[in-house]
Amino acid sequence: MDVPELLEAASLLVPEETATANDITVRDIWDYLVDDEWEIALGLLEELGGARPLPLAFWEKLAEAAEQLRLERSATWCHWRCSEIRNGVIRADLTLRPAADARRTKPIPAAGVLRPMWDIGLLSPTGGRAVSVAALWVENTLTLEPGGRATVRLVPLTPSHWTHVQPGRHITMHEDRTVAGTAVVLEVHRPAHALT
Template sequence: MTDIVDCFGVDVDLDLLRSWRAEGVSDHGILGRLHDAGVSLPGSLSAWGMAFGVPLDEARAVVASAPVWAHRKEADDAFQDAFADVFGRIADGELDELPELLGLAADLLPGDARTGAGLSAVDARRYAEQDEWDTALAILSEFDGPPPYWDLLVEAAVHLDLDPSWYRWRLGESLHGVLRAELRLVPGARQDPVPGSGVFRPQWDVGGGDLRVAAVWVESKPDLEPGGTAIVRLRPLVPEGWRHLRPGDVIALREGGTVTGRATII
């Protein structure tokens, strides 16, 4: 049976990692492949420890030495020390560490950052310390943050038995970028709604017949009904192919060679 695990928002096949090593791929080569697949630094740390059965400290030493992470190592050292400590204790089942986990996420936010309701990281930390973890997580989900921030929120949601889909989506956005657009489905072009939670990954004509893949997250509703209109978030598979787009540009949603919708970039 394939040994696939969720490593902070990305599914990793641990058997594949082991097979690469058996084939003679270097440790840095394996970590480079994980990086190219969108696995974050903490995700790589987790995958390495589970795939090769090494202690967290040993896994961290290997991952931190990889050239692919060299550009972030100095800036992230303090965070990764704290993250590794918290992750290790949570992995041992110490759920009372959730306040510290959420607090670590709050520490990654600018002091003047505010939600639409005027709440700050201080408010989120206070709720976490009062064991109101769901509320703390809900507040933190309204901010923007770097990949390690969303790594932490994915982990918190999983341990709280909450759906981590949104946090995994935002982790992907922080790694690969996102475009927002107003999507109008062509009336009668499709019979089923467009799923809203990021599982729909169609092709888009981004200009001149250039077809590119991007996943779709529908804002403010669970799905988009046939013929309907909604604001969507598009997460490109290959961001470089979308960088020419500007607000007001229109791209076409194509399914099976048919245009089933048009999206105006916001």
Template sequence: MDLQDSPLLKAAQLCPGGIRTKTDVDVAGVLEHLEDDDWEAALLLLEEIGDAHPQPPRFWDLLADAARLLWLAKDAYWYGWRSSEARNGAILAELCLMSPEEGGRTRPVPPGVVLRPMWDIGLLTPEGEPLLGIAILWVEGRDSLKPGECGSVRLLPLTFEHWRHLKPDDVITMHEIRPPVGAARITGIILPGATGF
């Protein structure tokens, strides 16, 4: 991969100068790894910068391109997800799945598998029934979220406008059929296009 054509260099150039992560990672460190042809280390450092400082969708698209060039398919998928978050907005939450005995799901939710459950987000239809919103679910970490357990998740609402009234510590319920199968406490919100660019 030629440095000048590298999607990693282009991603680094999108980062504002002077930003640092809590672990003291900055763009200069990324550039050093690129000059040494250490593409994977540069990719990981750019991801850390993106985690610490909101980045535009293009940044994450470039990381996805680089991951594909490095044959890192799971990473490419993850960066594509992050691009969607930056573009469309996302909800970060701690989801607790009900156990099968409580009427919850019988199978775990693996990380990186797309589920599109419905969520009771506190809105009502004109008839007074809960208006359920759809959001794509991503389980964080490497382990599956098993029935009866809790874990960190990321939600991509299909219509973020319906979710704008939510704030951290609000609780929403997850539905795959009519009865709820879990409850999620919101821990953070990523607004659409909230990157400062």
């Protein structure tokens, strides 16, 4: 499929009543598609995808369109959303330890490349602390500085480890044995196999 076909197919997966915060709807996006404004249509479809849960096929089509348009960040975001659907997502308020108090002295890249370990209350068979890995996406910024605070999205690599995690729970981030940051869980969305 080429870009217009992918965007048209993705737009057909969005319920008509869905609108962005700026009241943009699928009908508005069709106007951009007709005028070959594919990059704008892609961006607006990404926004519509944030308004409500949409099927895996929607995000797969957007990722392919973004790749064809060579929009790397959009493609990365759409692939990330595919991972959220497959593995679930935990949104949390994360505060990193200051550089003077932690091993991390450089900012965390926002776009889901870091896969830290998380203490989410699991115990090992011997009774010690067990950690679980989750990829991390920092919302609304390109990096998170040491000592900084931001809302993050976590995609568990082993979703079954995270079934007990609920909003309000305090969890800790580790890049080694020391605590790199602390977070409070804001939202939990389980894997959405039914939306595929």
